[in-house]
Amino acid sequence: MTQLNVIDVRAIIRNLKIKMDEKRDYLIELDGAMGDGDLGITMSKAFTAANEEAERSEEILPGKLLIKLGMAMAKAAPSTMGTLMATGFMRGGKAIGDTEALGTGELAGFMDAFVNGIMERGKSKPGNKTIIDVLYPAAQSLLEAKRNKKPLKQGMEEAYEAAHQGMENSRQMKAQHGRAAYYQDGSIGKQDAGATVGLLFIEVFYEYCR
Amino acid sequence: MTQLNVIDVRAIIRNLKIKMDEKRDYLIELDGAMGDGDLGITMSKAFTAANEEAERSEEILPGKLLIKLGMAMAKAAPSTMGTLMATGFMRGGKAIGDTEALGTGELAGFMDAFVNGIMERGKSKPGNKTIIDVLYPAAQSLLEAKRNKKPLKQGMEEAYEAAHQGMENSRQMKAQHGRAAYYQDGSIGKQDAGATVGLLFIEVFYEYCR
Amino acid sequence: MKKFMNDPHQFVDEMIEGILAAHPDQLACVANDLRCLIKNGHKKKGKVGIATGGGSGHLPLFLGYIGDGLLDGCAVGGVFQSPSAEQMLEVTKAIDSGAGVLYIYGNYGGDIMNFDMAAEMAELEDIKVQQVVAGEDVASAPKGEEGKRRGVAGIFFVYKIAGAMADSLASLEEVKRVAQKVCANVRTMGVALTPCIVPEVGKPSFTIGENEMEIGMGIHGEPGIHRGPLLKADEIIDQIMKRILADLPYKKGDEVSVLVNGLGATPKEELYILYRKVQQILKKEGISVFNTYIGEFATSMEMAGASVSLLKLDDELKGLISKQANSPFFAQLQL
Amino acid sequence: MKKFMNDPHQFVDEMIEGILAAHPDQLACVANDLRCLIKNGHKKKGKVGIATGGGSGHLPLFLGYIGDGLLDGCAVGGVFQSPSAEQMLEVTKAIDSGAGVLYIYGNYGGDIMNFDMAAEMAELEDIKVQQVVAGEDVASAPKGEEGKRRGVAGIFFVYKIAGAMADSLASLEEVKRVAQKVCANVRTMGVALTPCIVPEVGKPSFTIGENEMEIGMGIHGEPGIHRGPLLKADEIIDQIMKRILADLPYKKGDEVSVLVNGLGATPKEELYILYRKVQQILKKEGISVFNTYIGEFATSMEMAGASVSLLKLDDELKGLISKQANSPFFAQLQL
Numbered sequence A, B: 001m002t003q004l005n006v007i008d009v010r011a012i013i014r015n016l017k018i019k020m021d022e023k024r025d026y027l028i029e030l031d032g033a034m035g036d037g038d039l040g041i042t043m044s045k046a047f048t049a050a051n052e053e054a055e056r057s058e059e060i061l062p063g064k065l066l067i068k069l070g071m072a073m074a075k076a077a078p079s080t081m082g083t084l085m086a087t088g089f090m091r092g093g094k095a096i097g098d099t100e101a102l103g104t105g106e107l108a109g110f111m112d113a114f115v116n117g118i119m120e121r122g123k124s125k126p127g128n129k130t131i132i133d134v135l136y137p138a139a140q141s142l143l144e145a146k147r148n149k150k151p152l153k154q155g156m157e158e159a160y161e162a163a164h165q166g167m168e169n170s171r172q173m174k175a176q177h178g179r180a181a182y183y184q185d186g187s188i189g190k191q192d193a194g195a196t197v198g199l200l201f202i203e204v205f206y207e208y209c210r
Numbered sequence C, D: 001m002k003k004f005m006n007d008p009h010q011f012v013d014e015m016i017e018g019i020l021a022a023h024p025d026q027l028a029c030v031a032n033d034l035r036c037l038i039k040n041g042h043k044k045k046g047k048v049g050i051a052t053g054g055g056s057g058h059l060p061l062f063l064g065y066i067g068d069g070l071l072d073g074c075a076v077g078g079v080f081q082s083p084s085a086e087q088m089l090e091v092t093k094a095i096d097s098g099a100g101v102l103y104i105y106g107n108y109g110g111d112i113m114n115f116d117m118a119a120e121m122a123e124l125e126d127i128k129v130q131q132v133v134a135g136e137d138v139a140s141a142p143k144g145e146e147g148k149r150r151g152v153a154g155i156f157f158v159y160k161i162a163g164a165m166a167d168s169l170a171s172l173e174e175v176k177r178v179a180q181k182v183c184a185n186v187r188t189m190g191v192a193l194t195p196c197i198v199p200e201v202g203k204p205s206f207t208i209g210e211n212e213m214e215i216g217m218g219i220h221g222e223p224g225i226h227r228g229p230l231l232k233a234d235e236i237i238d239q240i241m242k243r244i245l246a247d248l249p250y251k252k253g254d255e256v257s258v259l260v261n262g263l264g265a266t267p268k269e270e271l272y273i274l275y276r277k278v279q280q281i282l283k284k285e286g287i288s289v290f291n292t293y294i295g296e297f298a299t300s301m302e303m304a305g306a307s308v309s310l311l312k313l314d315d316e317l318k319g320l321i322s323k324q325a326n327s328p329f330f331a332q333l334q335l
């Protein structure tokens, strides 16, 4: 796999839906520990809606399609993570523009805009124990791969490793946003539910590009 | 023991209080099966109030004292059984009049008025699976003992047996009054909580006269 | 037993202290007895007084309906226990303004005996007293034996309408007549999902399985019609409405007021899911809804469950139910 | 999970169907979306529209405060979930009468992000929008970090007073000003005894021991200040009032409105036992009580627990809080 076209994007969305359905109870449990326990439900809903939209829409440009998916997600799952994901898809899709196929560079642009959109909407930044701590290093890694002209497969592999590392690092952070923030120091050492969603998200891209 | 004077009446009331306290949980359980489960509490309250009144009051006539005890009980425990007991004490006390000592005849008069008061207030009669099915045969037995001029000890012994028999007979009856009546045929075979109170009541008199 | 309380034996008195502290302009106690509550302020000369009474643990029943266009006084018993005849008498004396007093209460042995005693005593003090005993739970006795039925949430309708009638300075006989008319036209049935705990007892007085419900159960846990697995909301309402509609019976063209009552722990969300089906059934039957009351009107502390009551209206009842009313527990603007 | 429901996925929609069926004269939905609710009837020309929104499962929050002298519209989310920005926009468009729209909602991440999005979209459609975010739970963040505090039952005061202000045809800025004034003067703290169950999840999202309570817990189970054995009512109120009073701080001579809110399963009896102690403490501190609200104003379905809110009043707030208000879930006559 060296490039992703609109058919690949649809396949990835389908895989994301399947992954989120699979991990539904796991995410509920994680979110239940320091949040309201709905994350498994909302992610499953969000990606089911995105997948339906992807199947229904006849859009042939990946960027335009991704924007539409974001809008569908915002409608279907207006929770914190649903809204952030939706914002990510919309900003990421916009960044891709009219490109028909995504290589390392385009995917890096997508991920970068994706995580920046989330930071803007959530008024948050790396180090706050959120999904950003997974997505930000993954996007940075992809930007680095773009600079080094690495092929997509390798770029995604490294991005996945970075995401994994980000997730591990985030364990020791103290939550600053969302419900988990109420736990203050109590959140240190625990795994953030949103960060887990971020890792699953990158994982699906990685598995598809492998 | 051939006669009961006002000191004996006070002692019996004290014993009744002790008995009801002892049987509190048992009565709660019985009433819980076909009622609201408060009988242990209300009987304990009623006889505690009666005992306090008996200790406080300087009344020297048994009849007058018994009326006062009824009034104290009505105030302290206005549940079905509390009100019926109170009515019984007031009517029974009135029946005794100004007598200073109670033999078989006077006690028969007391019990007869007691159970008649309950029947009037509760618009109920023997055979309806209530306290009446224990008190009525006990009162009848005492009236018979009076006719036969039996001594108090023997009269109370026979009355206790009659009460016991009444209680056993009542098991197979169908409840017609109070909450137990909702159980209809389901009440058949079960022990009535109020009848149990009646038996405890007679038992205390019997044990004292022994 | 997870209750906010101090001493279980002080549960009722501390509750009343809280109520009096919270609503000093609206409520007062008489005879130096917290359990004898009346409406604060001037008595309306010539207005029939309405008193009620019953056990505690059912808020807003019974004392919560003391207010403008509602009741004038209430004797408050211990949890699930009747108040005493003496307390009822004190309330009666305090609210009588010469036009007599109507007792409205539920069909429970202890209450009946004590209100009977109180009425006898009041007559001795030259106060005219009439009584109306509400009993509308169709699950508690079959048709033909209406006199044996328990009074449950439907008593709210009796209070509301008798209160409005008394407010118009109608005579004791007239107030009694509309109260009886309401009793004749209201039917209720409920369903319980969990028991509740009497503070002084400290444990549930009955049990009900993890996935069970009991249709027709009374508010003190009196047995109902059927215990079985928890059904879907719509199925439960189907069963309840079938019994209620057939009982009066309510017919096509009738106009009703509907009360969906929560027993305590059941959230309003669920009451509205229940009402949704009630309304669908009424629509199908050609019965129109004049107005609705949905919330907690007669509870059993933290019992989970609900009941549905229908009141068949005529023009007189419609006029009275529409009147403004105001108490610390129930406020309604003129409809 | 003992809930009256049909399909857990239809929980919210069926609840709203029930609400619309029960109160057709008072409520309506717009944009063909059950989740976009507004007050039925004519818009008052020149009146600022007030919209709110938030997750379901908190009745009467949020939609229950749509009514006269209260709010004009509400976007309704899934259980404990924010509604979408699009739904908020639809409500905004439907209630704007040219004078602009004020959003009042609680300080929760999802709601904030969506209301932000909605406000941006509304501005594009030339509707003036202002926002007031309520956050008054003193247990959720220390003094000095008030901006991080969760919004809980105290939002009722913001609705009540902003609603009365808007009713007087005040400008958007003026309505926003009093709403902010309320936010600045209200403090809340709560205590939870049991969890609740989100229908789609089917099991409690946290657990709490048989004899435990958690002081300061949020209405979605967010952690509080201290988990420990269940204390006596008076001891709990001591702890809560100490924190609340010190926070603003409320001082001798202040006049307050008090809200004792039940979280769902806690009976009114217990709320009044709690209020009894609140009133004793206020009296000792020389703080006088203008009026009280005791009951369920912001719940978490069948969660057992309660919260206490104090609003410090001035003459302006007293005038506004006294105004008549009427919704299907809350009615108050002019005080």
Ligand SMILES: Nc1ncnc2c1ncn2[C@@H]1O[C@H](COP(=O)(O)OP(=O)(O)O)[C@@H](O)[C@H]1O
Residues within 6 Å of the ligand: A031, A035, A036, A037, A038, A039, A042, A079, A080, A081, A082, A084, A118, A121, A122, A123, A124, A129, A130, A131, A132, A177, A178, A179, A180, A192, A193, A194, A195, D109, D110
């Ligand atoms: N302001 C924020 N910016 C970025 N991520 C956030 C923010 N707030 C929360 N998150 C992430 O969202 C996750 C929770 O999402 P979700 O369960 O949807 O929240 P909620 O149920 O409270 O709406 C957290 O674990 C965290 O990773």
Ligand SMILES: Nc1ncnc2c1ncn2[C@@H]1O[C@H](COP(=O)(O)OP(=O)(O)O)[C@@H](O)[C@H]1O
Residues within 6 Å of the ligand: B031, B035, B036, B037, B038, B039, B042, B079, B080, B081, B082, B084, B118, B121, B122, B123, B124, B129, B130, B131, B132, B177, B178, B179, B180, B192, B193, B194, B195, C109, C110
């Ligand atoms: N009308 C009646 N006449 C006589 N006894 C009655 C009557 N109704 C009930 N009882 C007796 O009262 C007992 C219940 O008493 P109690 O627990 O005080 O009733 P409640 O709690 O319903 O007020 C029954 O077991 C029965 O023996």
Ligand SMILES: [Mg+2]
Residues within 6 Å of the ligand: A031, A035, A036, A037, A038, A039
């Ligand atoms: Mg969550």
Ligand SMILES: [Mg+2]
Residues within 6 Å of the ligand: B031, B035, B036, B037, B038, B039
């Ligand atoms: Mg009993």
Ligand SMILES: [Mg+2]
Residues within 6 Å of the ligand: B036, B038, B079, B080, C080, C081, C082, C110
């Ligand atoms: Mg009882």
Ligand SMILES: [Mg+2]
Residues within 6 Å of the ligand: A036, A038, A079, A080, D080, D081, D082, D110
């Ligand atoms: Mg959520």
